[in-house]
Amino acid sequence: MSEWQNRVERSHQLDEAAQILCATWWEKRYSMGPLPDWLILASPSASNWTDAHFVRSEMPSPSKFVHTLPNVRGAALLQLMNWHGPVLCIQNDPHTVHTALLEATMLAVSEKARVWVASSWLEGASWRAEFYVAEGMEITKK
Amino acid sequence: MAFILSYGCSSAAGRGASRLMVVLNLKTDVSRDEGFYFPNRAGDSVLELLTGELGAAFHEACTSARPALDERFGVILASTKGMSQDFIGNRGAERAHDPLTPLLDAALDHLELAPARALCVSNACSSSLAAIRLAEIWLKQGLDSVLVLAADAVTPFVLRGFSSLKLLAANRPKELGRDGFWLGEAAAAIWLTKTPSAFAVQASLDNDGSLVTRPATSGASLKRALLQLPLTPAPDLVFAHATGTVVNEETEEPVLGEIFPDIPRRASKSLLGHTLGASAALDLIAACELIRARQARRVLISSLGFGGAHAAALVEGV
Numbered sequence: 300m301s302e303w304q305n306r307v308e309r310s311h312q313l314d315e316a317a318q319i320l321c322a323t324w325w326e327k328r329y330s331m332g333p334l335p336d337w338l339i340l341a342s343p344s345a346s347n348w349t350d351a352h353f354v355r356s357e358m359p360s361p362s363k364f365v366h367t368l369p370n371v372r373g374a375a376l377l378q379l380m381n382w383h384g385p386v387l388c389i390q391n392d393p394h395t396v397h398t399a400l401l402e403a404t405m406l407a408v409s410e411k412a413r414v415w416v417a418s419s420w421l422e423g424a425s426w427r428a429e430f431y432v433a434e435g436m437e438i439t440k441k
Numbered sequence: 442m443a444f445i446l447s448y449g450c451s452s453a454a455g456r457g458a459s460r461l462m463v464v465l466n467l468k469t470d471v472s473r474d475e476g477f478y479f480p481n482r483a484g485d486s487v488l489e490l491l492t493g494e495l496g497a498a499f500h501e502a503c504t505s506a507r508p509a510l511d512e513r514f515g516v517i518l519a520s521t522k523g524m525s526q527d528f529i530g531n532r533g534a535e536r537a538h539d540p541l542t543p544l545l546d547a548a549l550d551h552l553e554l555a556p557a558r559a560l561c562v563s564n565a566c567s568s569s570l571a572a573i574r575l576a577e578i579w580l581k582q583g584l585d586s587v588l589v590l591a592a593d594a595v596t597p598f599v600l601r602g603f604s605s606l607k608l609l610a611a612n613r614p615k616e617l618g619r620d621g622f623w624l625g626e627a628a629a630a631i632w633l634t635k636t637p638s639a640f641a642v643q644a645s646l647d648n649d650g651s652l653v654t655r656p657a658t659s660g661a662s663l664k665r666a667l668l669q670l671p672l673t674p675a676p677d678l679v680f681a682h683a684t685g686t687v688v689n690e691e692t693e694e695p696v697l698g699e700i701f702p703d704i705p706r707r708a709s710k711s712l713l714g715h716t717l718g719a720s721a722a723l724d725l726i727a728a729c730e731l732i733r734a735r736q737a738r739r740v741l742i743s744s745l746g747f748g749g750a751h752a753a754a755l756v757e758g759v
Contacts, residue, residue, distance in 0.1 A: 338648075342539070343539070344536070344537060344538060344539055345539035345540060345541065345563070347528070347536055347537075347539070347540070350525060350528075350540075350598070353598075353601075353602065354598065359601050359602065359604070359605040360605065361602075361605040361606045361607075364601075364602035364603075364605050364606060365606070365747055365748075367522070367525075367598075367602060368521055368522075368563065368565050368746075368747055368748060369539070369563050370563055370564050370565050370746070370747075370748045370750060371565070371747055371748035372748075373648070373650065373748060373749075374648075374650040374651070374747075374748040374749045375650065376650065377648060377649060377650025377749060378650045380650075382650075383647060383648060383649040383650070383661075383662060383665065384647065384648065385574070385645075385646040385647065385648065386564070386646065386648040386750070387562060387564065387571060387575060387646075388562065388563045388564050388571075389560055389561070389562060389563075390523075390539040390541045390542055390560070390561040390562075390563055391542055391559075391560040391561060392537075392538035392539040392542045393537075393538055395539065398560050402560070405582055406578065409578060409581055409582045410578065
């Protein structure tokens with residue numbers, strides 16, 4: 300079990316989208332700078348992959364079902380970050396990440412806030428995650 | 442702060458805010474076959490069903506009032522699962538895009554709307570209040586008005602999931618000793634503007650990443666969401682999330698009891714079912730109706746969701 304998994308409640312029950320989000324943040328945590336005022340979750344394809352697995356399973360798994368909500372992948376990330384605050388889970392496929400970055404930039408300016416965008420998705424056969432930080436008029440990919 | 446210009450809704454009670462209030466005021470059970478479904482829903486796909494019900498809610502709102510046509514407006518759809526049943530069916534086929542955006546696109550086509558900004562918010566069962574909070578921010582950022590749409594349906598996917606979690610009540614909703622909830626369906630449309638109107642609303646969010654399927658037992662996150670709102674003067678009514686699950690009651694009741702010890706509490710889920718992402722929109726509309734009928738002046742709404750999501754809203758007559 301990796302170090303981040305020891306810090307998350309029932310980490311073995313996380314779906315792949317949540318695992319990659321946590322693993323990526325753990326890897327980048329020292330380069331992220333101060334914790335955010337707002338967090339935006341941007342999940343291309345939402346929870347489709349987990350939805351499909353839940354539907355296919357003969358014995359429906361409750362832990363799989365809870366991850367059929369796209370915002371739930373953020374719960375483990377918040378535990379790792381040891382952070383609380385306003386979270387928005389945004390969907391606008393095929394422009395979900397682009398929309399989230401625009402929203403983050405506008406939020407950073409109008410609320411004078413530091414806004415993180417956390418995104419995880421399945422690309423081909425591999426899971427990927429990316430983090431962005433918006434502050435003032437700038438947005439930086441981490 | 443934003444102002445509520447107009448609203449409309451549809452639920453198991455039927456179409457219209459007045460139907461909603463008949464059920465809430467008379468405590469009439471309108472459940473059908475183990476759930477609180479939209480009347481006359483047979484045969485529709487989830488996409489057609491929700492688009493039609495959102496259309497009815499939108500037209501009810503616009504019959505009362507709608508922003509001027511030349512205004513710059515945005516649209517936010519609040520939903521937990523959107524049209525996911527149509528999307529994956531029972532075959533488990535995977536699709537490239539999320540199941541919420543097609544519902545938003547279908548609703549915009551159906552309503553012939555071309556907003557300056559549009560997106561979906563999926564903050565589990567607190568999605569409606571998250572959308573209201575985002576709408577407040579969009580108004581501050583320069584839009585003239587924002588239409589918040591909220592919708593969820595009871596599908597085999599959702600029923601199977603909540604059954605697996607053992608959160609569905611075995612007893613009928615009005616019976617004593619129930620230990621869970623019945624699912625419900627709803628659609629709502631709420632026009633928000635920055636121009637003073639009949640109702641003012643403020644929403645707040647807090648997420649603590651507590652255990653995935655239950656709120657933080659300390660109630661700390663719910664308290665933080667509540668205390669972000671201007672609670673002086675105190676609200677004279679509280680709409681609790683009150684799903685009926687043991688976990689919800691163990692967390693929400695002590696917090697509401699501590700902050701609002703002498704303020705009466707109401708809940709809608711035992712009469713309308715738990716309508717998931719649309720549930721707080723129904724509570725918000727019920728609050729407006731009670732204020733309009735002079736049965737309340739300031740109403741607090743509490744809303745919780747999986748993934749540690751906590752939200753609250755305060756609505757008052759202007």
